[in-house]
Amino acid sequence: MIRHVMRIVWNRKRSTALMMTELLISFLVLCTVLSIGAYYLDNWRQPLGFDYEDVWSLSAFYPVANRNDPVERAALLATSRQVMNSIRSHSEVVVASPTANVPYSGGSNNWGTFLPDGTMARYLWSEVRPEIKEVYGLEVVEGRWLEDGDESLADLPIVITRSMGRMFFGEESPLGKIIPRLDETGAPREAEKYYHVQRVVGVVEIFRKSGELAQEPHAAFVARSLDDPERGRAPGGYVVRVEPGTTAAFEEQLISSLQQIAPEWSFEVEPVATMRSRSLRNSMMPLVIGATVAAFLILMVGMGLVGILWQNVTQRTQELGLRRALGATSGAVQGQILGELLALTTLAVGLGSLLFLQVPLLHFLDFVPGRIFFGGTFAALLLIYPFVLICGLYPSWLAMRVQPAQALQYE
Amino acid sequence: MTSPAAQPIPKNQPRASAIQLDEVNKVYRTDRIETLALSKIDLDVQKGEFISIMGPSGSGKSTLLNLIGLLDRPSSGSILVNGKPAAELSDRSMARMRNEEIGFIFQTFHLIPDLNVVDNVELPLLYRRSSGNERRLMAEAALRRVGLTARMRHFPSQLSGGQRQRVAIARAIVGNPGILLADEPTGNLDSQMGDEIMGILEDLNQAESATIIMVTHDQKLAERTERTVRLFDGRQVS
Numbered sequence: 001m002i003r004h005v006m007r008i009v010w011n012r013k014r015s016t017a018l019m020m021t022e023l024l025i026s027f028l029v030l031c032t033v034l035s036i037g038a039y040y041l042d043n044w045r046q047p048l049g050f051d052y053e054d055v056w057s058l059s060a061f062y063p064v065a066n067r068n069d070p071v072e073r074a075a076l077l078a079t080s081r082q083v084m085n086s087i088r089s090h091s092e093v094v095v096a097s098p099t100a101n102v103p104y105s106g107g108s109n110n111w112g113t114f115l116p117d118g119t120m121a122r123y124l125w126s127e128v129r130p131e132i133k134e135v136y137g138l139e140v141v142e143g144r145w146l147e148d149g150d151e152s153l154a155d156l157p158i159v160i161t162r163s164m165g166r167m168f169f170g171e172e173s174p175l176g177k178i179i180p181r182l183d184e185t186g187a188p189r190e191a192e193k194y195y196h197v198q199r200v201v202g203v204v205e206i207f208r209k210s211g212e213l214a215q216e217p218h219a220a221f222v223a224r225s226l227d228d229p230e231r232g233r234a235p236g237g238y239v240v241r242v243e244p245g246t247t248a249a250f251e252e253q254l255i256s257s258l259q260q261i262a263p264e265w266s267f268e269v270e271p272v273a274t275m276r277s278r279s280l281r282n283s284m285m286p287l288v289i290g291a292t293v294a295a296f297l298i299l300m301v302g303m304g305l306v307g308i309l310w311q312n313v314t315q316r317t318q319e320l321g322l323r324r325a326l327g328a329t330s331g332a333v334q335g336q337i338l339g340e341l342l343a344l345t346t347l348a349v350g351l352g353s354l355l356f357l358q359v360p361l362l363h364f365l366d367f368v369p370g371r372i373f374f375g376g377t378f379a380a381l382l383l384i385y386p387f388v389l390i391c392g393l394y395p396s397w398l399a400m401r402v403q404p405a406q407a408l409q410y411e
Numbered sequence: 412m413t414s415p416a417a418q419p420i421p422k423n424q425p426r427a428s429a430i431q432l433d434e435v436n437k438v439y440r441t442d443r444i445e446t447l448a449l450s451k452i453d454l455d456v457q458k459g460e461f462i463s464i465m466g467p468s469g470s471g472k473s474t475l476l477n478l479i480g481l482l483d484r485p486s487s488g489s490i491l492v493n494g495k496p497a498a499e500l501s502d503r504s505m506a507r508m509r510n511e512e513i514g515f516i517f518q519t520f521h522l523i524p525d526l527n528v529v530d531n532v533e534l535p536l537l538y539r540r541s542s543g544n545e546r547r548l549m550a551e552a553a554l555r556r557v558g559l560t561a562r563m564r565h566f567p568s569q570l571s572g573g574q575r576q577r578v579a580i581a582r583a584i585v586g587n588p589g590i591l592l593a594d595e596p597t598g599n600l601d602s603q604m605g606d607e608i609m610g611i612l613e614d615l616n617q618a619e620s621a622t623i624i625m626v627t628h629d630q631k632l633a634e635r636t637e638r639t640v641r642l643f644d645g646r647q648v649s
Contacts, residue, residue, distance in 0.1 A: 008526065
């Protein structure tokens, strides 16, 4: 019977081309939606690498006349030290550190260099105080964390994430190695005035600044100097771990104490947990809209499929009557219609898989792991068959009801 | 035709009934109209008998053939096919009887245009337990029986009317049914082709004792059968 069904489908390939196209579109839409879903689900399941509960973000805004003026830089750094000390002086504050890369914030500070193959390698560049390890609850998985005095060493100690280590050094341990500084041809760059050699002293598992839904960035932490105007700059942001249960009233208190130290500066405080909620909401919105549009698209395709199948059954009334006359039960007639539909679906799925899997095979979206596409395709495979069976139920029910005596009357 | 009924039955020997109709009525009802298509039909067709049914258009010939072929149910009265009362058969049992005991030949052939000749002939065998190889062998044997082995891979559109009807006959006999129901089998053919088809039917009846009930408008063809049942306005007039 399977061979018969396949033969009918093959011999009717011209008349079933429209149905095949509908099925192909359904499958590709499902593959795309499910792969996007799998991508975000996969991201969600990865650890964040930091703790955001009871962590506040403090942004500092200060006027700058000339960023390169050493006198002004020294003055700004001095004020930053006072701000840092003032933050730490509050009993509600457990620990604090400057950083330009506050989790869930819009902006980020990055460093870039070329890899030997000429591609650009970017990584988050977080100039921090060693205390940030406690603020975030970071775990060092290899080597050591940053220490006081690291900021003054000739080779700048750097702690990197595991993925960054793999990017530069493959499966070798990155400890003790220097982050290569290459130009676009892959040759070492000439010495630069403000550049310090970055020597890896430790590895943390992961640090996903942009949160659960975003892809993992490569990230590095280096010690920031608040004393040396040559090597340090006034930070624009801080992260503060507060005692559990600290209320929003402390925000006002903290800002007013800082305002007394730096009257010309302005400050903003916000719990990182609040920033996370907002960030997730903003990230989810396009996903929800996209999923809704895709659902409507699939619904439309499904309705189109029902229509085509309906028409197909109507056109084949005589043939279905003949099959009944030759001994087919009503169930066998329904099986014939659904069997042909499944055979067509299998052809469409085969073609669709070939097309869709070109995306990872030809490296079109390299930032998405290949397994996401394969997983999405597999999930689409699991869904497309029940989907087409549901679409085929009513037309096949109509086919079951064909009365042979009536059907065979029509010429 | 290699069924148990394959041995020719001498015409003068008493034979068992293949089809028995007793007081069969068929009424078509709509919201407004009630149409009496068949009225009080009594008919006994013996195994191995070749009969014809004649009557003007609308007299109920095809309706009668549909009832005998278990394609429809009567409004009242009883029908026995090979001794089995049709009223007691479930839809599934009726489908099985159509498949195993009855073969249909239609005026317009009703071949599936997207299947080649041998696939068309195999069609009834798809609805019973048989392997692909068995089906193929049986279909080839049926095509050999109607002299069409040279056209097995052709599609219906590549055949003449007479060849198409021979394919339809091969399809009707492929499952070795004891009863063949032919609804104006020569109606769409010229006289020469019609004669050929009639010859095949006669041969099946004589050589293999197939019970054949043929609806026809052609008096000459009817005269070649053992007896003729005449219908007029749904009533049996002879």
